[in-house]
Amino acid sequence: MAQLTFREAIARGIAQEMRRDESVVFLGEDIGAAGGVFKGTVGLLEEFGGVRVRDTPISEQAILGAAMGAAMTGLKPIAEIMFADFFAVCWDIVVNEIAKSRYMTNGQMTFPLVIRSGNGGGLRFGAQHSQSVENWAMMVPGLKVVVPSTPEDVIGLMAASIRDPDPVIFLEAKALYSTKTDVPDGEIVDTLGTAKVLRSGSNATLVALGAMVPKALKAAEELAGQGIDCTVVDVRSLVPLDTQTLLREISATGRLFTVEENPRLCGWGGELSSIVSEEIFYDLDGPIVRITTPHIPLPAADALEDMAIPSVERIVTTVSKSMNS
Amino acid sequence: MTTTTPAVSPMDLDEKLALYRTQLALRFFEQRAYDMFLENLVKGTSHLSLGQEAIAAGVAAAMKPTDWTFATYRGHAHTLARGVPMTPVLAELLGRSNGLMAGKGGSMHLTSVEHGVMGSYAIIGAHLPIACGAAWSAQFRGTDQVAVCFFGDGSTNIGAFHEALNFAAIWKLPVVFVCENNLWMEYTRTTEVTAVENPAADRASAYGLESIMVDGNDADAVYEVAAAAIARARAGEGPSMIEAKTYRHGGHSRADPGKYRPDSEVAEWLAKDPIPRYHTRLLELGATEDQLVEIERDVVREVDLATEEAKAGGVPGEDLLMKDVWADGGSSWRN
Known part of the structure; x- marks a missing residue:
């Protein structure tokens, strides 16, 4: 049992799954060398190297398109969209491409990917960096939508999301990043779809x-x-x-x-x-x-x-x- | 623009006859599809590649079976060129249960993963980054697969195009972009709304991609540049952009007679039709007229058979409606 912040739990959850499964890769803006703008991914580049943890340009369509193409060909990507508001610039890839393609192809394709994003307000960032977009994601057939509220749930639900064969939108409340609770040691795996x-x-x-x-x-x-x-x-x-x-x-x-x-x-x-x-x-x-x-x-x-x-x-x-x- | 072409072994006559057959198959298939539209057997919309067959056929001939095709809504030709049989493709256009996706995708979304056709995408530009992702996966897993991504001139002015080119370049991805520049976006001439003359090639060189212009109505020329670009990608030398100049014989989509185009321009391009050109070339190379007639007959038989089989297909049942939203085969969103 150790005290862990919500932001530390993100890195621990991702690391737990990257150790377990070589096909899990992680990409996004400032996630590697910088450890994430919210410091949620500190240590991952150091542990897993630049081939599996890749910094990207500010190109949200490219990030999610790359995640989709990688998922359909055997990888399990985790992609970060820094602020959930930015989903608006890559929403086509999310709703028209990722969410619909399994159905449109009569099940020929599978998209085991996770898109994690800092969601919601409370940080005084103003209207374009504070919106809670869970309702955007919820209304799209083909997306799973997960929103943890504690560090332990971050780890367990992150693991469940990465292991899930379907696309998961994983929304992290920015207002909770600094909250800290006791978290059990060892592997934590939760179940999606459980309140x-x-x-x-x-x-x-x-x-x-x-x-x-x-x-x-x-x-x-x-x-x-x-x-x-x-x-x-x-x-x-x-x-x-x-x-x-x-x-x-x-x-x-x-x-x-x-x-x-x-x-x-x-x-x-x-x-x-x-x-x-x-x-x-x-x-x-x-x-x-x-x-x-x-x-x-x-x-x-x-x-x-x-x-x-x-x-x-x-x-x-x-x-x-x-x-x- | 630079062209460093690795040695590509030229095709022998048999291979060229096969390339001719592919072009004819694409032509006759789409002519049949168009006829079936007029009979109201094909519903919805459809975008034909009539006149552009040399690109689909030439590039596909340069690909390995394990390589990936990413196509657009104008994707019938690219799907067939990878070896997908005609019957399921035509049946998909008819909305039948024996369709390639059992009727759930339609004309604009033809996909056959087992043939490496990783989808036809109907939002302009969206599939360029997706092709990058597949290429990244090949690079990561150390396979020698190459992703080939086709798109039209109209795609070059959307953001995803630019994001994807930069992305492919910085990660040195095994992806070959193929712009089928048929001069017209939808109803507007591309040069009227584009800052550069060669919408794909000029931009690609700015991103540091190998950038190649080719006559898209010459299947041999297309094959050669594609083989070189694919070889470079396979060798880990990074992405390329091929801009193939061509022309669609018809309008943008089913509903468009294409009347905005000057008659003289249409006539000029009809004279450059890739199929009669290739026919003449084969005769010059020593093929006999009888050989070519036999190929033509064979393709007609294939199209006729596909037509019968597609029409005989059943109507998709309600069991399909709620299937395959999720990997477990279902569509449930609650317990």
Whole structure:
């Protein structure tokens, strides 16, 4: 057992899989010699060398195109898109090429690749380096979407993503990079498509993702002080979605609150609400409430950004008001 | 622009007869496909290579079976030239279950991994970086495979083209880019919207690629430059760009009669049709008219048979609809 930061867990997860499988290669901007702009890939170049860990030009289409071509011919590439906002400049390769080609070719091709990216706000970077894009990825048939919230999950879900034969968008909440927790020694391998119940309560279920998970946990503590006993579920994987766990935990309390960093419209909570309405409507004791970033580009100023992204205070107030109305 | 051509052993007459057969097969196949459009048997859209056959045939002749082709939506010829049988290709155009991808891809996405046809891509320029990735994989694994990536002149003004050329150069990848410059983007003349005269070759030399111009209507010339470029790539000497000047006899796609092109230009290029040219050359080299007629008959038989077999194919069933989004064969996104 050792204390590990979220950013250190990224390098450990990648290294674990690169040691195990020679066909795993890693490419991206500043990932090698610089160790990543967020220092998430420190030590990988030194351990695995410049043939397997390759710095690239600022060419996102080339990075993901190369990952796709390598994956279809037997390698297992991990590609980094530095900021998730930059998916917009290479989205064609992601949605038209990588996501569709297995289906279009009637299963002739397989794309065992992982695209990891720094996602979301909280760092005062302004609108073009702060967006949470999990809802972009979730709506594309053919992509798996994974969003860890703890260092241990980073390692385990990274390993599961690399071993998975399908393309995985692996979104790392930038706001969590410096968080630190105990992580067991040895190999860690998790399972995609599994949500995790982090706290069990009887009054309401808070379902959160990525950087919203620690906030939901904190809010649940405060709500407990007000006599509102909350379950907290970490979604972890949007595709595949662990609806069994989610529906069970929502049914058990009869109330659903989603805590989402993505802008409001078409956020993952909207899809979850729809599933809940169709399948367990009569288990609900009150309205589904979505707590999201408003439908705005994220502002840079700390004061403004803090107002935009769901805060512990906003979660507490929203849940409390709704439960007491 | 430089050309350092390694010695390429010239084709003998039998090999040239085979090259003629390939060109005829591409021509007659696409003429049949066009006829079947007019009968409304082929649905959707389609982009024919009529007039450009010498490029697909000449380059394919220079490739090993283990090499990879990356084609565009104008990909029927490139797919057939790698040895994919006509029946599944035609059946794919008809949307039948015996199609190359059981009807799930269609005309613009022909793929046959077992023949090294690693996809036909319908977003302009997207497959250049993908071909780089395959080339990287060959380099990494130490195989001698080469990726050959075909695209049109219109692709040279999109970002992915430039990213891919730089990428191929810095990693010295075993990739050969082949620009089929048919002078017209879709409905606009490429030179009217392009800053340089030779849209692929001029740019490629700026990125340090071996850059070669060739008459794309001369299958022998195409073969020779392709063989040299592929040999360089295979030897670890890095990427090349071949710009092959050619002309499409028809419009951009099925719906386009191509009327924006001056009649005199069309006539000039029809006179340079690669197939009659090659026919004449073979006679000069000692082939007999009877030999060539027999090849033609043989190709017609093949096209006729493919037509019958494709038409006889079934309609794809509902079982295919939800299959193969994921590697487990399914499409489930939840438990």
